[in-house]
Amino acid sequence: MYMDAVVIAGIVTVLxxxxxxxxVGVFVMKDQKQHGHQGKKHQGKHGGKPV
Incomplete structure (x- = not known):
């Protein structure tokens, strides 16, 4: 494969x-573990919607 500056720049961009x-995924997972279930209210069987 011919490796010129454009190919190397493309590979670097993808990486x-x-x-x-x-x-971003690692940050979201760590933040989720750190904050736990704060702010979530337990909703009943119907998800808080009127029956």
């Missing part, structure tokens, strides 16, 4: 995007 989304 940076993957790293960004993995980082």
């Amino acid at each position: 940076l995007m993957v790293g960004f989304f993995v980082g």
Whole structure:
């Protein structure tokens, strides 16, 4: 495969995007564990909607 600057830049761009989304996912999971179930109200059998 011919490796020029454009191919290398494309590979670096894809790796940076993957790293960004993995980082966001890790942040969300850690934040979710840290805050737990705060703010969630226990809704009844029907999800708070009138029957």
